[in-house]
Amino acid sequence: MKLAIATIGFMLAQMVFAQSGDYITLNITDVKVTENNNVTAGMDGTVDLKNKQKLQKISLYKSAGLSITADIKVSSNNSRRSSTKSGSVTLDVVYHSEYADGKKDKRSAQYVFYLDNDRSFVAKEQFVFKNGLKPRQVKLTFKGQLQ
DSSP: OHHHHHHHHHHHHHHHHHTSTTEEEEEEEEEEEEETTEEEEOOOEEEEEEBTOEEEEEEEEEOSSEEEEEEEEEEEOOOSSOHHHHTOEEEEEEEEEEETTSOEEEEEEEEEEOTTSOOEEEEEEEEEEOOTTSOEEEEEEEEEEEO
């Protein structure tokens, strides 16, 4: 009986902790990849992020010849001099792309959301792969919303 009560108490504590300010949800929609004027849809999704912990390898696009993944980290800011900055949230994203022939490219972006922002953004990244005199250019776009 005591074990059951302790287990229920532990589970309730975890639920309260999960609903606290340490977690946030990132919704990714309208993922599109453009190469040579050909537009292809990517993978939409929802990701739960914990404050100051990096989430590894979210797949945004995957095809036979190209894959694009992202490492995402969200963190709350703390500033003694500015209450506006102290209430802001920073989203760090590192994009990794790889062609089937082993060529890779990496891009990083940072988004800062202040108190009065709606915490949404449109990501636009460009990857360039050297291929002699004709480099391959890939553009990634998607919409993101923190909730």
